[in-house]
Amino acid sequence: MPRNKSIILLSAGHACVDVYQGAVASLVPFFIAERAYTYAVASGIVLAASLLSSVAQPLFGALTDRRALPWLLPVSTMLGGLGIALSGLAGSYPLTLAFVAVSGIGVAAYHPESARVARIASKGSHTAMGWFSLGGNIGFAVAPILVTAVVATGGLRLSPLLAVPALAGSVLCLPVLRALDRTARTGSGTAAPVGADDKISFVKLSLAVVCRSVVFVGLSTFISLYAQQRTAGGTSAGTAALFVLYLGGAVGTVLGGSLAGRWDRVTVVRRSYLLTVAAVAGIVFIPGPAFYLFVALTSAGLYVPFSLQVTLGQDYLPTRVGTASGIMLGLTVSVGGLAAPLLGGLADAASLQVALAPLIMMPALSWLLFRTLPEPTAPKPVAPARQSADGAGIEPVPIQRTSSG
Template sequence: MSTNQPPARSTAPLKLLSLSHACVDIYQGAVAALVPFFLSERAYTYAAASGIVLAASLLSSVAQPLFGALTDRRAMPWLLPVSALTAGVGVALSGIGGSYALTWAVIAVSGVGVAAYHPESARIARIASRGSHTAMGLFSLGGNIGFATAPLMVSAVVATGGLRASPLLVVPALAGTALCVAALRSVGLPAPAASTSGAGCRPAGKDDWLAFLMMSGAVVCRSIVFVGLSAFLSLYARQRTGGGESAGTAALFVLYLGGAIGTVAGGRLATRYGRTAVVRWSYALTVPAVAGVVLVPGPLLYLFTALTSAGLYVPFSLHVTLGQDYLPRHVGTAGGVTLGLTVSVGGLAGPLIGAAADATSLQTALTPLIAFPALGWLLLRTLHEPEMPENVPATAPGPQESTASVSRS
């Protein structure tokens, strides 16, 4: 008997999860957006400000696989609302008081909140989508929109009221907490109460760790390119186009807007051509696109920025579903690595690019970014399309209900 659900029932949980994802990932982008205000109001050095950014990114990158491993052993849907609130409260408290140690600590707490959210939310999104990479694209889109919105939110609040207005930044977290509770109820999971055993929710299948590690290496390459461009594209666009601050802002807007479009396009292209083929093409096309950004002067920089953004974001949600299908017995770990560790590790390249720019020039420092999509393509070229699991549940099984009882067949 078919297990297809009515559209309203099948899409509502994913829409709610996507919106909650946007609310949580605002706080990934908010930390970097707060740096100029720490510099101006508290006279932090660049090193001190970088330490705060690293507190969020490093703790988040290390903690996400740990949370993923925990959710593999035992489902913890209550983590979603708790982590959404934690991510926002940490950032909201960062403007209170002048203590560097306190600021570092609350930003680190926010990073842990972000880390706790992603593996479990990806697992639940997989349940709600029945493993569909197109539907998972909607979930990933929410995070991309949240990240891109963060600078606008921080500017609107802190530029007006100063760092003392930072408690207002908790508003998206409150909305995200409510959305998480609604999503859990919609998908059929209890928000605050008992969770099911992770073992009972694992689909049959064999983990392909080699394929997963090869893909994860490619995601690291992608992350290095994205972080490098995000950090320095605004300044570089001013240099290459001869424009002012608006030229740099426009370049960043193109980079983020292309991400939103690319995430949606990735799922649709994969439906037609297959996930691994689309991911490989994306990495291959990103090589000349990044070369254009770095080497071609003038207004064409914006065209190449758009192409680079599409190349970086088309495979974004496909990484998640491929990782989960390569590790069907460790879905939480797969989500923690693909959404967390490999993405955050790329942030370590930022200080190296900055140091190289100080020693030479910004163009020279950005030139190595051209090689990373090519390296990612080499890692991906031998990957196979994993078989879709046959028993991803349409709704979450109860505490005593095996996954087989809700098989798609």
């Protein structure tokens, strides 16, 4: 299968999965309205989706480093959709948390293996990986529209309709998996390069992404409600703010790949976080229509680094691509949900503005961490991929360079 077609299908499948990450925050206003949850209680739902995902993604990543598990893509996609579909039907808060947690596990299982498959299908291209990441951003952007269209018309009882993207995503990945399996059997594939691990830089990168995650999850959870206060609008004003926050991610991801062609990735990410500091301050303190401009700038500032951080993580840990992918796409992103209940409790005790103000310093910390990071050196090439021992996928075979090579 041509590389572009594979990446398009994987990107579309990624969008279908990440609808369910965006859906959790999109459902929060409806849980508050229909079930009279407080800010802190509602933010616990975001925590449930994030907590198990935070723990599980690196475990799934380590597992896929040892053995290819391509069947995880369709199965985890369905699991992510099933949890969200049932969360609106749960009559009790514990059941709602349980179903959202199930969705989080599905998302956790998907990302490490899908990133491994995408890296192989992209033949190590940073641009192609950027398009793969773009799919997830589009899924986030579509989530508030999809959730509002379904739940606002008939209430949470219509949440089973939210399983439709999962059905689509599970089908979209199958042609790519079949093509990669055929490539593995013929031994004609080309795997991504490998090199030496830089664990210190990877830890610094992970901490920077955690800070980014706190900002993004905090805004995702409360910006819909905060927009209604700052713009004197209704539910539509909140949905619009969440849509801008997610849609700007699609623009930022494409822009990041373009800018990285002019400067190195570390420089682009560092400058993006510096811009984000001012943009988040604008969200917190500037009222009126300008609020949406700062939401858009914040979204772009947070997402320009997104795909670049994924490829940086893989290049810092080239011998553990699955683990690096699980941490970059999972743990560091999901761990931001741990801050959501703290922000919710602060909002209940004071106000949403007071709760969101600490988010301004998070991108500043990411900027400081990136000032100490090097651009990874070009890794060594590898031989054509071989089939894994269990026949489930393909694994890279390192080549030893000769002195003349």
